[in-house]
Amino acid sequence: MRTRERDIFRKYLERRGLKLTTERQAVFDELFARHEHVEADEILVRLRGKGKKISRATIYRTLELLVDSGIVGRVRIGEIGYRYERLRAGEHHDHLICNECGRVIEFFEPRIESLQDDVCERYGFLPLSHSHQMRGICRQCRPRTSVVEAVASAERAKAGRRPHLVH
Structure with missing residues (x-):
């Protein structure tokens, strides 16, 4: 499968007059x-x-x-920025994103689809x-997060501010 994606990326770059440099290959790999x-x-x-x-x-x-080539997806994580994932042809999933730790959980639910x-x-x-992204507090962070902190976390997420870890 990796060869297929590499070929897609190489062709995408060529159409734009770019090359698959050693550095780009390292990031891809x-x-x-x-x-x-x-x-x-x-x-x-x-x-x-390395x-x-x-x-x-x-x-x-x-x-x-x-x-841009369509082989990698990006998930916005508040103010932290993005997390990247390889996309698999024919496989769809959605995301649960923890406002506290930034963890991304993939799920597929046929009823939603x-x-x-x-x-x-x-x-x-x-x-x-x-x-489809749902933001909230993951199973690991819930025991450490009070209701007040959860509401504050939701407000920070709405405002696009960086989540914080509660220990």
């Missing part, structure tokens, strides 16, 4: 070696830990190209894509 949502700085740390000399700007530019299809049919709407 690091992201596609994971089955999790990662931040750009995590990729930077991992690549530098002795790669790569700038933060190169990582961000490469991630943007990967997203069916309801969305019904709504589109009712309005004669042809959906091209969609994303």
Whole structure:
């Protein structure tokens, strides 16, 4: 599968007059070696830990190209920024995002998909894509988070401010 995505990315770059450089290949390989949502700085740390000399700007530019090519998805995590994930053809999922720790949980729920299809049919709407994200407090953070802190966390998320960890 990785070869297929690499070919898609290479062709995408070629159409824009760009090359699959060693640095872009390293970012691609690091992201596609994971089955999790990662931040750009995590990729930077991992690549530098492997002795790669790569700038933060190169990582961000490469991630943007990967997203634009359609093989990588991006999930907004409050003010923290984004987490990136490889997309798998034919596999759809939605996200639960913890306002406290920033954890992203993937889920697929056929009833939600069916309801969305019904709504589109009712309005004669042809959906091209969609994303569904629910924000809240994950199972691990709930015992450490009071109701007051949960409400404050929700308000911070609405305002787009960085979530904080409660210990």
